[in-house]
Amino acid sequence: MLRRKWLAYAFSIEVCATVMAVGCRATASLTGPSASNVSGIYSVLDEGFGSVCEPAALPAPLSADTSQYVQLVPDAVVSAHTIVFRQSGSQLTMAASGASGQASTGDALAGVINTQTRVATLSRQDSSTMEGPREGGHEFYVTHASDATTIFTPEIGTPSGHVVGMSETMVGQDTFAFHEGGKSGAVYTTCVVSDTLTGVWASIAP
Secondary structure (H helix, E strand, O other): OOHHHHOOOOOOOOOOOOOOOHHHOOOOOOOOOOOOOOOEEEEEEEEEEEEEEEOOOOOOEOOOOHHHOOOOOOOEEEEEEEEEEEEEOOEEEEEEEOOOOOEOHHHOEEEEEOOOOOEEEEEEEOOOEEEEEEHHHEEEEEEEEEEEEEEEEEEEOOOOOOEEEEEEEEEEEEEEEEEEOOOOOOEEEEEEEEEEEEEEEEEOOO
């Protein structure tokens, strides 16, 4: 999820050959993750499954100017990047992160986390856009929403019993609804882009 926008960023990170390998886990510190707070920068692998449009496929664009159209991810793809989680009590936000570790606030998802189970639900309602003309005389007003469920799992050290790392698994989707002619038009089709992110806590957020 968020892949369409994340691909516009230039990420500069080091990614472990296998993200979940033991050697890639963060070392515990006073500023590291804890059992009750998952804040930090996470290195993740993002496995996207491409877009699925139902009940109809999108008609082809009539213009070569791609800026006039919503850009969907057509095929499965795996990418590596960083994301930032910030937790305050039961409130949680997630955003893409650049080389400096600063979050992109315009792309942030926000929601709540159960501080006992460490399961979070996040969402974002994006602004809408009017596309250029497509085959068959179609012009679509497109709405876009994102949502995700994330599970955080602390790594407990032995014999100390302290948290020495944190991993996360997120299942998310971006939903695009294509309305005929304008905002109040009937929905011609809905396209969903799904992905799964798996990652580990890498450092504190700036």
